[in-house]
Amino acid sequence: MRPALFLVLVVVFGVMLQVTPVFAASIVVDSAADGAPAVDGDCTLREAIENANDDAATNADCAAGSGADIITFSVGGPITLTSGDQLVILDADPDTLTITGPMTIIGSGSRVFLVGNDTTNDAVARTLILNGVIVQSGDGTGLSGGSASENGGCVLVRPNSTLDMNGATVEDCYSTANGGGIYADEDSTVTVNSASIIDGNTAEGNGGGISMSTGTIVVDGDSCIQNNTAYGVGGGIEAGDTVTITFGGGSVSNRAFLVNNTASNGGGIYMAVNSTFDGSHGRFFVNSATLGSAWFSQGGSGANGESAIGRRCVNCCIVGNTGNQAVRQTVDGLDANFVNNWWGSNFGPYISSAGAGTGNGTSSGDGISGNGISAVDVGITSIPADYGTESTGSDSNWLTTTGGDVPSDCINDYCTPVSAVNHGTGRSCFYVKLS
Numbered sequence: 001m002r003p004a005l006f007l008v009l010v011v012v013f014g015v016m017l018q019v020t021p022v023f024a025a026s027i028v029v030d031s032a033a034d035g036a037p038a039v040d041g042d043c044t045l046r047e048a049i050e051n052a053n054d055d056a057a058t059n060a061d062c063a064a065g066s067g068a069d070i071i072t073f074s075v076g077g078p079i080t081l082t083s084g085d086q087l088v089i090l091d092a093d094p095d096t097l098t099i100t101g102p103m104t105i106i107g108s109g110s111r112v113f114l115v116g117n118d119t120t121n122d123a124v125a126r127t128l129i130l131n132g133v134i135v136q137s138g139d140g141t142g143l144s145g146g147s148a149s150e151n152g153g154c155v156l157v158r159p160n161s162t163l164d165m166n167g168a169t170v171e172d173c174y175s176t177a178n179g180g181g182i183y184a185d186e187d188s189t190v191t192v193n194s195a196s197i198i199d200g201n202t203a204e205g206n207g208g209g210i211s212m213s214t215g216t217i218v219v220d221g222d223s224c225i226q227n228n229t230a231y232g233v234g235g236g237i238e239a240g241d242t243v244t245i246t247f248g249g250g251s252v253s254n255r256a257f258l259v260n261n262t263a264s265n266g267g268g269i270y271m272a273v274n275s276t277f278d279g280s281h282g283r284f285f286v287n288s289a290t291l292g293s294a295w296f297s298q299g300g301s302g303a304n305g306e307s308a309i310g311r312r313c314v315n316c317c318i319v320g321n322t323g324n325q326a327v328r329q330t331v332d333g334l335d336a337n338f339v340n341n342w343w344g345s346n347f348g349p350y351i352s353s354a355g356a357g358t359g360n361g362t363s364s365g366d367g368i369s370g371n372g373i374s375a376v377d378v379g380i381t382s383i384p385a386d387y388g389t390e391s392t393g394s395d396s397n398w399l400t401t402t403g404g405d406v407p408s409d410c411i412n413d414y415c416t417p418v419s420a421v422n423h424g425t426g427r428s429c430f431y432v433k434l435s
Contacts, residue, residue: 024066024067024068024069024070025051025052025063025064025065025066025067025069025070026063026069026070026072027043027048027051027052027062027063027065027069027070027071027072028043028062028063028071028072028073028074029043029044029045029048029062029071029072029073029074029075030042030043030073030074030075031043031044031075032075032076032077032078032079033079033082034046034079034080034081034082034083035082035083036050036059039059039060039061040061041061042061043059043061043062043063044061044062044079045071045079045087045105046081046083046087047059047061047062048062048071049071049087049088049089049097051063051064051065051069052065052069052071052091052097053065053088053089053090053091055067055091055095065091067095068094068095068096068097068098069091069095069097069098070098070100071097071098071099071100072100073100073101073102073103077102077103077104077105078103078104078105078106078134079103079104079105079106080106080108081105081106081107081108081109081110081112082108084108084109084110085110085142086107086110086111086112086113086114086118086138086141086142086143087105087112087113087114088113088114088116088117088118089113089114089115089116089126089128090116090117090126091126092124092125092126093124093125093126093127093162096126096127096128096129097126097127097128097129098129098131099128099129099130099131099133100131100132100133101130101131101132101133101134101168102132102133102134103132103133103134104133104134104135104136105133105134105135105136106136106137107135107136107137107138107139107154107173108137109139109141110138110139110141110142111138111139111140111141111142111152111153111154111155111156111173112135112136112138112154112155112173113128113135113154113155113156113163114142114143114144114152114155114156114158115127115128115155115156115157115158115161115162115163116144116145116156116157116158116159116161116185117145117146117158118142118143118144118145118146119143119145119146120145120146121145121146121147122145123158123159123160124160124161125160125161125162126158126161126162127161127162127163127164128161128162128163128164129164129166130163130164130165130166130168131166131167131168132166132167132168133168133169134168134169134171135154135155135168135169135170135171135173136154136169136170136171136172136173137154137172137173138152138153138154138155138173138174139153139173139174139175140152140153140154140156140173140174140175140176140177140179142156144156144158145158149177150175150176150177151175151177151178151179151183151211152175152178152179152181152182152183152211153173153174153175153179153180153181153182153183153201153202153203154170154173154181154182154201155170155181155182155183156179156182156183156184156185157182157183157184157185157188157189157190158185158188159185159186159187159188160186160187160188161185161188161189162188162189162190162191163182163184163188163189163190163191164189164191164193165190165191165192165193165194165196165223166193166194166196167194167195167196168196168197169196169197169198169199170182170197170198170199170201170209171197171198171199171200171201172199172200172201173201173202174201174202174203175201175202175203175204175205176204176205177203177204177205178203178205178206178207178211178232178238179203179206179207179210179211179238180201180202180203180207180208180209180211180228180229180230181198181201181208181209181210181228182198182209182210182211183207183210183211183212184210184211184212184213184215184217185213185215186213186214186215187214187215188212188213188214188215188216189215189216189217189218190210190212190215190216190217190218191217191218192210192217192218192219192220192223192225193218193219193220193221193223194221194223195221195222195223195224196221196223196224197223197224197225197226198210198223198224198225198226198228198236199224199225199226199227199228200226200227200228201228201229202228202229202230203229203230203231203232204231204232205230205231205232206230206232206233206234206238206263206270207230207232207233207234207237207238207270208228208229208230208234208235208236208261208262208263209225209228209235209236209237209261210225210236210237210238211234211237211238211240212237212238212239212240212243213240213241213243214240214241214242214243215243215244216243216244216245216246217237217239217243217244217245217246218245218246219237219245219246219247219248219256220246220247220248220249220254220255220256221249221254222253222254222255222256222257223256223257224256224257224259225237225257225258225259225261226257226258226259226260226261227259227260227261228261228262229261229262229263230262230263230264231263231264232263232264233263233264233265233266233270233296234263234266234269234270234296235261235262235263235266235267235268235287235288235289236258236261236267236268236269236287237258237268237269237270238266238269238270238272239269239270239271239272239275239277240272240275241272241273241274241275242274242275243271243272243275243276244275244276244278245269245271245275245276245277245278245279246278246279247269247277247278247279247280247282247313248279248280248281248282248283248316249280249281250280250281251281252281252409254281255281255282255283255409256279256281256282256283257282257283257285258282258283258284258285258287258294259283259285259286259287260285260286260287261287261288262287262288262289263289264289264290265289265290265291265292265296265328266289266291266292266295266296266328267287267288267289267292267293267294267321267323268284268287268293268294268295268321269294269295269296270292270296270298271295271296271297271298271311272298273298275311276311277295277297277311277312277313278312279312279313279314279316280313280314280315280316281315281316282313282316282317283316283317283319283409283410284316284317284318284319284321284326285317285319285320285321286319286320286321286322287321287322288321288322288323289323290323290324291323291324291325291328292323292325292326292327292328293321293322293323293324293325293326294318294321294326294327295313295318295326295327295328296327296328297311297327297328297329313341314341315341316341317341317409317410318341319410
């Protein structure tokens with residue numbers, strides 16, 4: 001062998017010896033207890049998470065963490081956090097942590113999960129994936145970034161971090177601040193899919209189900225945000241400045257639901273300045289608020305409150321929401337698209353007169369309110385002479401801007417029942433029936 005070729009082979013072989021691949025670890029929890037006691041042969045969830053955070057066998061009762069860890073369970077639940085401390089997810093991306101159920105995790109004097117650092121105010125990206133896990137009864141107590149925070153009754157997502165729910169549930173959580181179920185900080189991501197449920201959470205501030213500062217929210221896969229309450233704004237979802245929301249996956253088999261949520265304004269959803277909303281096959285049922293029972297869009301940041309951000313909901317059902325308007329727009333210079341929607345009303349959507357350029361009329365149905373400058377496209381040919389096209393047949397008490405029959409799921413609708421594998425006996429969303 002020539003010396004030069006031999007030298008190249010030696011160098012390549014030496015480099016290969018120095019590269020140690022990192023493989024995902026599977027950590028099996030076999031105890032429903034809480035805490036990290038002395039070595040006792042039983043692996044608790046808290047011990048498993050610490051090993052995943054450390055990529056090591058910090059707790060000898062559990063397998064060592066390594067890379068993108070996956071935690072599963074060989075024990076029946078529930079697991080109650082009797083120590084009164086939240087579970088902290090510190091493993092930095094790309095080493096995501098996945099917790100796969102079935103399992104119910106109950107807070108006891110604390111929130112349940114903090115996705116991020118509890119003692120240091122860093123901005124390191126971290127990801128928690130919940131598959132078929134029920135998270136319940138957190139009270140929002142715990143550190144975040146070195147300071148006490150009451151945000152996020154059950155889950156607080158720190159800056160740049162991600163919560164991904166697949167067939168998971170966040171329920172019966174409480175925050176004295178924002179985000180009764182989930183609070184997401186700057187530039188974070190929350191994904192709610194695969195028939196996940198956010199149910200029965202309460203915030204004394206904003207965002208009964210989800211509250212986000214800035215970042216991205218995706219709700220699809222027949223997931224449902226239901227029965228949540230905010231004493232402030234955004235009963236189901238409160239979106240702060242520059243939040244991007246995708247609501248529904250664009251087909252009748254990939255919908256998103258906001259059902260029976262309550263707030264002062266924006267019963268279903270409240271969007272602050274410069275946030276975006278792209279809805280397709282979204283369902284807004286029986287939400288309630290003083291203004292914008294289904295949807296409230298706040299003004300933008302320009303000289304006249306204008307915003308170049310688009311907000312639309314196409315092929316949506318907006319039904320039975322109670323308040324002064326089902327949809328309230330306070331944004332100048334904004335084209336809001338509400339085409340091909342079905343409205344639970346004998347008279348169709350109501351455009352309230354708030355200045356030049358709008359129509360006015362009397363309607364007993366769900367309403368849309370603009371500020372007199374915004375272009376709000378609801379697919380109606382003239383205002384106020386024509387309020388939509390009446391559906392035919394047995395659905396003739398509905399108005400649709402497409403002129404066709406109302407989809408059956410707009411009349412009798414529910415979230416897809418979730419399998420017993422993920423949710424014990426199976427659950428479904430609030431049932432809606434309009435006569």
